[in-house]
Amino acid sequence: xxxxxxxxxxxxxxxxxxxxxxxxxxxxxxxLFLQDxxxxxxxxxxxASAWNIAGGFAGQVSLGHAAFxxxxxxTSTLLxxxxxxxxxxxxxxxxxxxxxxxxxxAFAATRLRGPYFTLVTLAFAAxxxxxxxxxxxxxxxxxxxxxxxxxxxxxxxxxGKLAWTITILCYVVGVYAIxxxxxxxxxxxxxxxxxxxxxxSEALGIDxxxxxxxxxxxxxFLTALGGTFYAQYxxxxxxxxxxxxxxxxKFALMCIIGGLATPAGPILGAVLITALExxxxxxxxxxxxxxxxxxxxxxxxxxxxxxxxxxxxxxxxLFKRWRGRAA
Amino acid sequence: MDVLPQLIASGxxxxxxxxLVSVGLTLIFGVMRIVNFAHGEFLMLSMYLAIxxxxxxxxDPYAGLLVAVPVSLAFGALVYFGVxxxxxxxxxxxxxFTTLGLSIVLQNTALLLWTGNFRQLRLPYxxxxxxxxxxxxxLPQLIAFSVAALFTATLFAWLRFTYLGKAMRATAxxxxxxxxxxxxxxxxxxxxxxVGTLCVAVAGMLMAPLFSTYPTVGLQFVLIAFVVVVxxxxxxxxxxxxxxxxxxxxxxxxxxxxxxAWKEVLYFLVFIGVLLVRPxxxxxxxxxxxxxx
Numbered sequence: 001x002x003x004x005x006x007x008x009x010x011x012x013x014x015x016x017x018x019x020x021x022x023x024x025x026x027x028x029x030x031x032l033f034l035q036d037x038x039x040x041x042x043x044x045x046x047x048a049s050a051w052n053i054a055g056g057f058a059g060q061v062s063l064g065h066a067a068f069x070x071x072x073x074x075t076s077t078l079l080x081x082x083x084x085x086x087x088x089x090x091x092x093x094x095x096x097x098x099x100x101x102x103x104x105x106a107f108a109a110t111r112l113r114g115p116y117f118t119l120v121t122l123a124f125a126a127x128x129x130x131x132x133x134x135x136x137x138x139x140x141x142x143x144x145x146x147x148x149x150x151x152x153x154x155x156x157x158x159x160g161k162l163a164w165t166i167t168i169l170c171y172v173v174g175v176y177a178i179x180x181x182x183x184x185x186x187x188x189x190x191x192x193x194x195x196x197x198x199x200x201s202e203a204l205g206i207d208x209x210x211x212x213x214x215x216x217x218x219x220x221f222l223t224a225l226g227g228t229f230y231a232q233y234x235x236x237x238x239x240x241x242x243x244x245x246x247x248x249x250k251f252a253l254m255c256i257i258g259g260l261a262t263p264a265g266p267i268l269g270a271v272l273i274t275a276l277e278x279x280x281x282x283x284x285x286x287x288x289x290x291x292x293x294x295x296x297x298x299x300x301x302x303x304x305x306x307x308x309x310x311x312x313x314x315x316x317x318l319f320k321r322w323r324g325r326a327a
Numbered sequence: 328m329d330v331l332p333q334l335i336a337s338g339x340x341x342x343x344x345x346x347l348v349s350v351g352l353t354l355i356f357g358v359m360r361i362v363n364f365a366h367g368e369f370l371m372l373s374m375y376l377a378i379x380x381x382x383x384x385x386x387d388p389y390a391g392l393l394v395a396v397p398v399s400l401a402f403g404a405l406v407y408f409g410v411x412x413x414x415x416x417x418x419x420x421x422x423x424f425t426t427l428g429l430s431i432v433l434q435n436t437a438l439l440l441w442t443g444n445f446r447q448l449r450l451p452y453x454x455x456x457x458x459x460x461x462x463x464x465x466l467p468q469l470i471a472f473s474v475a476a477l478f479t480a481t482l483f484a485w486l487r488f489t490y491l492g493k494a495m496r497a498t499a500x501x502x503x504x505x506x507x508x509x510x511x512x513x514x515x516x517x518x519x520x521x522v523g524t525l526c527v528a529v530a531g532m533l534m535a536p537l538f539s540t541y542p543t544v545g546l547q548f549v550l551i552a553f554v555v556v557v558x559x560x561x562x563x564x565x566x567x568x569x570x571x572x573x574x575x576x577x578x579x580x581x582x583x584x585x586x587x588a589w590k591e592v593l594y595f596l597v598f599i600g601v602l603l604v605r606p607x608x609x610x611x612x613x614x615x616x617x618x619x620x
Contacts, residue, residue: 061420108599112606114419115362116561119553120602126550127595134588249427256424290438297431304424305413 014312015176015267018045022169026162035161039168041274043230046172048254048266049179050222055252056261057182058215059195060109063248064121067128068098068220070243072227074132077145077237087156091228095221102220106213113198125248132239144238147231156232164233171229172267175222179263191215195261223251257303259310268312329461334579336462342575343475344534348548349555349567350479351526357499357562358519361411364426366552367545368433369524373399373531374540375441378448381535387450388532389470395532396525403524407517415516430545437542445539453536471533478529479568482522486564495519499562551578554598560611569609 018041025038047069054060075097076090085093108120132139139145151159158164182188193201194208202208231237241247250273258269276299280292307314352366376395377388386394406429414425455466486492497505498515506512538544555574559566574594581590601608 055420061423063423108603111603115356115360115423116602116606118419118423119362119557120599122553123595123598123602127592127599130589130592130595134592252420253424256420260420290435293435294432294439297428297435300428300431301410301425304421304428308418308421 011262011264012180014264015045018042018267018271019169019173022165026160026165032161035165037274037278039161039164039233041271042165042168042172043226043233044250044254044274045267045270046168046175046229047223047226047251048258048270049172049175049263050219050226051251052179052219052255052261052263052266053182053222054216054219056255056265057188057191057195058212058219059191059261060212060216061118061252062105062121062216062219063118063245063252064105064123064125065220065223065251066243066245066247067121067125068102068223069227069230069247069251070125070128070132070237070239071098071101072224073231073237073242074139074145074227075224076228077147077231078139080147081145086154087228087232088154091156091225094228095224098220098224099217102217103213105220106216109212109216110209122245122248125243125245129239129243132243139239142238142240144236144240147235147237149235156228157235168229168233171225175226176263176267178218178222179266183261183263187211187214192261253300255310257300257311259312259314262310262312265310265312269310272311330583332461333463334583335576336459336464338576338579339572340464340468340472340575341578342572343472343479344530344537344571345548345551345555345575345578346568346571347475347479347530347533348527349552349559349571350482350564351523351530352549352552353556353559353562353564353567354495354519354526355523356556357564358495359411359415359516361415361422361426363523364423364549365406365430365433366523366527367547367549368430368437369399369402369527369545370531370534370548371437371540371542371545372402372433373528374535374538374544375437376528377532377535378446378540381448381450388448388535389474392474392529392532395528399525399528400521402528403521404517406524407520411520412516434542434545441542443542445541447539448535450536467533467536471537474533475530478526482526483564491515491518551594554594556608557598558601558608560608563608563610566608566610 022038022042026035029035047065051062051065054065055062072091072094075094076087079085079090079093080087105121105124109117112120133142135141147157149157151157158167182191190201190206190211193204193206194211198208227242230242254269254273255266256269257272258267259265276296277292280295284291284295303311303314307318309317348366348370351369352363355361355363355366373395376398377391380386380391380394381388410425410429414422450467452466456463457466457469458464459469486496494505494510494515495518497508497510498512498519502512505515551574555570556567557570558573559568559570574597577594577597578590581593585593
């Protein structure tokens, strides 16, 4: 047990570096593009970490988390636009609503496993997307909703990128801390047991139904908060993006690339994927659209095959194997 | 004019096409236990093949089937060896993201090669209309339904009566036991993937004159195929046929009575409902949803 602090320190290295770098960037450079990219990396890191609680730790692979994200974004935005409610309060309302909605997904999780569960989550988000797109009178359909620009702490709207960086940093650090707690708690060990062998855990007296409900609700709640952060930062919500399957895939993808069921994995994944997207788009996006996504897809196929445990654990183990062969 | 016969005829035609798209998906799932998220992209590629053959060689899609059959079998085998085989027996997440990655690659390859424009294959006889039992049906619809029915019937007979078909059903039931009985399951998996690809390729050729073709056309149909396959029972070919018909009818009836805007909600709700209440679907293997893999 004495080795724990050393391992713990190394474990926090990647997220720690990101958090410090993210805070320094708006202080050191005036480059708006870089500042904006940093904020988005932080936001994705938080959302991927939120997905990780259900998809990683609990092993309930969801491709419907955009539903929670979109519900969060829409709830705070609609409350603000129709009733003038502060988005901070709207965020909590969205989170509450999503916890109730997540009960449905949790119910599905207790009845279905593997691909069957994944398909239900996919359909759940698809239904919400269609409803948001068609219910024009309430959501303005595909035109989307714009949030008026009224800077102020009460309005959850800031003019400077530094203020945004700090706000979103709070969100990511919070979600990361919850991830670290889950990984070390009794709850986390129970989740690991369920993930590895559900029947055996049940035989040992673990209430897997309760575990699934709690893990999915927590994951959904944190995702909904991320939805409000996104809506406030971008200032615009439309069903074609915030409820899309592409977004659900993105959350899961960042987790898998970084490393499932580790607190630092999704953070690393978010940095890598966002950096890769920006790099490939800058290099090839203009020439012929689509080329960068081809490279992206190929890398995805390759990474999940070569290191299914993610880059965080996969690169060191590949390196070790390579060194072992050389020696 | 009474509208009901027309709705029924449209429902049957659409159902037949949906069934053919779904049979391939369910075959691949049933035998390999892999949900092929790139299935829609296979459909899209086949629709582009039909357009290419027609514009370059003047070959209509029905004669083009002679080209599509060997090409799709070869393509299916290529994808199987290159992408699918290495992830067989790996965790569910790895498999999902492998086929999702494949779908992203294929979709954007199409975007790169053929741009995002909508294309419509117009056959010279495409507007010939026949009256069948009081309903107007165009010639391409009629052919599409007939070929789909014939093809599905052949597939059923093949699965039922030939040695390979039996080996495939045995592998779907229990891969381990099938291996112990001396079935070369590795070959069966390859065959299942290739035949699944063939089904969707045939469907694509038949659909090219009926629907617009664009790089993301597959997504729309693959979602419907998931609904069909779940309704019929994942892994059941008969289920895909019946499910295809039901969803075809839901589509047409829902479009007429509920409005096109909401019909999609209708079949997604059916989909979720079936998965929660009876995950095995109408004809699926009971209890498979608890095994997960």
